[in-house]
Amino acid sequence: MQHNFLKPYYSIYQRFGCSGELYVNDVLVYSFFGDRTQEGGSTGAVPINNALLESGKYKVIGRMFPRFSNETITEEDYMSLDFHVAEAEGPLGTMKKTRYKFHPRIEQPWDGLSENINYPVFEIATEIEVELPFVLDGWQNSVDLSKMKEEKLFEEVFAFYNQLYLVMESHNVGKYLELSKEKMKLQEKAFYFSEERKASFQKGAMQIFGQELQMVPMKKDELRIQVMGHGKLVRLVRLDGTEALKFKSPDPENHSDIEFEVKLHKRDAKKGLSII
Incomplete structure (x- = not known):
């Protein structure tokens, strides 16, 4: 979906009910590991402009792992990702007023992962398209x-x-x-x-x-x-x-x-x- 923002600000709202990682353009942008994953979860917006570098299409991967001290993912574990863009140019509050979902949510299967399969890792993935007013001098041309x-x-x-x-x-x-x-x-x-x-x-x-x-x-x-x-x-x-x-x-x-x-x-x- 196109926008007419002068300074588009892209973010992914993550909900992790498990250990996990979030990748954009094959770059880790968020992770949730350690003993803090034993119970509860993590939620919040993850800004991604710095991982995108320029306009184009990019793969997004959410990777689910077992909670701390667990060996496999359980049917209670969950992950969902929402995709937002907002206008960063303007007075205080502009981003909140202009934010909208530019891509459908992705999440683990709606009825939970099968209790009969021991998943050591489970991936959800999609492709997003973004429009940015810059090309950042990042790592595109760095050494492999x-x-x-x-x-x-x-x-x-x-x-x-x-x-x-x-x-x-x-x-x-x-x-x-x-x-x-x-x-x-x-x-x-x-x-x-x-x-x-x-x-x-x-x-x-x-x-x-x-x-x-x-x-x-x-x-x-x-x-x-x-x-x-x-x-x-x-x-x-x-x-x-x-x-x-x-x-x-x-x-x-x-x-x-x-x-x-x-x-x-x-x-x-x-x-x-x-x-x-």
């Missing part, structure tokens, strides 16, 4: 990392993550923001950040680092590598599916650890990895 030997790639990625871990452990927010500037620049264009919004983004990071929280230890044998973005992006993730980089929660009884999702790419073969 899937062609590298996995062991060598893992060592490179771990070395970068370890560098970032030390920056976070020392609560050096300035260095963290410097290492993240390529990603920030892309997000600023994708989501039409005003100067006020840019300042707010940096202030949020400073507030998190300012708490001087402890890092959750990151051990090499407790991590696995994920290549995505049609081979152009890579990340490390813990074996339980949670992020490799995270601060310990200041209130563990009521809140989960503070996770940092980091994707890397190589602009060209001569350049090292960088956050995107």
